[in-house]
Amino acid sequence: MQVEGGDPARVLRAPRAAGVAGVLFALLLAAVIVLVRLALPGQANGAAAAVADPSRRDALQTALALVPFGGVFFLWFMGAVRDYIGAREDRFFATLFLGSGLLFVAMLFVLSAWAEGLVGPAGASQPAAAPQGWELGRHFTYTMLLGYGMRMAAVFTLSTTSIGRGLGLFPRWLGWLGFLVALVLLFVVTSVPWSELIFPAWVLVVSSRVFWFSFRGPRVPKAA
Secondary structure, eight states: OOOTTSOHHHHHHHHHHHHHHHHHHHHHHHHHHHHHHHHSOSSSSOHHHHHHSHHHHHHHHHHHHHHHHHHHHHHHHHHHHHHHHGGGSOHHHHHHHHHHHHHHHHHHHHHHHHHHHHHSHHHHSSTTSOHHHHHHHHHHHHIIIIIIIHHHHHHHHHHHHHHHHHTTOSOHHHHHHHHHHHHHHHHTTTTSTTGGGHHHHHHHHHHHHHHHHGGGOOOOOOOO
């Protein structure tokens, strides 16, 4: 069946593009989070020694190299989702979806640029010379990732889930899962280590389902 106002081939391409981009983003973000967690200690008074360790420095530099690609795939994911929804999107949730997604990517890039300053050639020559500076960098990295980035991810999850449920694109279980993920990202992520991995896991579930069902042909969502 053809979705009103859209070309069937385009309707098929958009979910597949969103699914592919979402899966790639989820895998890259999970890798970045794991590498940052392993490279930078969560507790204070250990950042300078951690960055001085060559293996941890290499892990952090690998994570920083992956961030731009993750941001590109996330923007691709957002664009494909909006293209599929088209004129049926609710303006309120569409604004939250777009604003939170863009802010999330911007925070990832700011975090990456700041961390790159920590481990760059100039800053790495004497890692133990200014321990307070390294602790400030560690604190800034985790604050930007958990305190701000994951809160924007929570808003993105909530708005995407609301749009998906409103248009009949998400089943009931996926809707409740989205709301649970949003609550964890809002209230739990700063106090429970590694809980931020729930966001890329949710994106992976949503993207995999969208990609899988795109091969069943276009469907007619409910009226917004």
